Amino acid sequence: MKGLEFPVIGTKVKGLSRRFDLSDPKERKQYFEAKVGDEIKHLKEFLEDNTFIAYFLGKKNSGKGTYAKLFTEIFGEDRIEHVSVGDLVRKVHGEWDDFSKSPKFDELKKLYRGYISFDEAVETLLSRSTKKLLPTEFVL
Numbered sequence: 001m002k003g004l005e006f007p008v009i010g011t012k013v014k015g016l017s018r019r020f021d022l023s024d025p026k027e028r029k030q031y032f033e034a035k036v037g038d039e040i041k042h043l044k045e046f047l048e049d050n051t052f053i054a055y056f057l058g059k060k061n062s063g064k065g066t067y068a069k070l071f072t073e074i075f076g077e078d079r080i081e082h083v084s085v086g087d088l089v090r091k092v093h094g095e096w097d098d099f100s101k102s103p104k105f106d107e108l109k110k111l112y113r114g115y116i117s118f119d120e121a122v123e124t125l126l127s128r129s130t131k132k133l134l135p136t137e138f139v140l
Contacts, residue, residue: 011035047079085139
């Protein structure tokens with residue numbers, strides 16, 4: 001968006017000394033309106049005719065889901081689609097027994113073209129733990 005600057009630092013607003021309770025959705029809305037209301041307005045206008053993809057990357061429990069929820073709250077559920085890799089992996093793992101006995105399993109095995117072998121991907125899924133991160137190749 002030409003002509004718009006979104007500085008990463010310096011979010012203090014001159015003349016604004018009020019404190020906001022960010023755990024209250026109404027106060028959160030007032031907070032964002034006071035801090036970045038114009039920018040939000042411009043982004044909403046941009047999203048009327050355009051699309052935008054954002055990836056939140058960070059360590060486990062670093063706030064990616066929280067930020068995604070804030071974006072959804074600000075821009076609306078019709079504008080934001082949140083895909084959590086962790087939720088996706090947990091769901092697939094939880095449904096694996098039934099899936100592995102279905103025709104879709106055979107189709108996946110036949111069509112699979114990953115960075116690691118199919119058997120290695122399955123082993124990675126089934127032996128995953130909360131102590132060790134999944135390899136990037138598995139996620140891809």
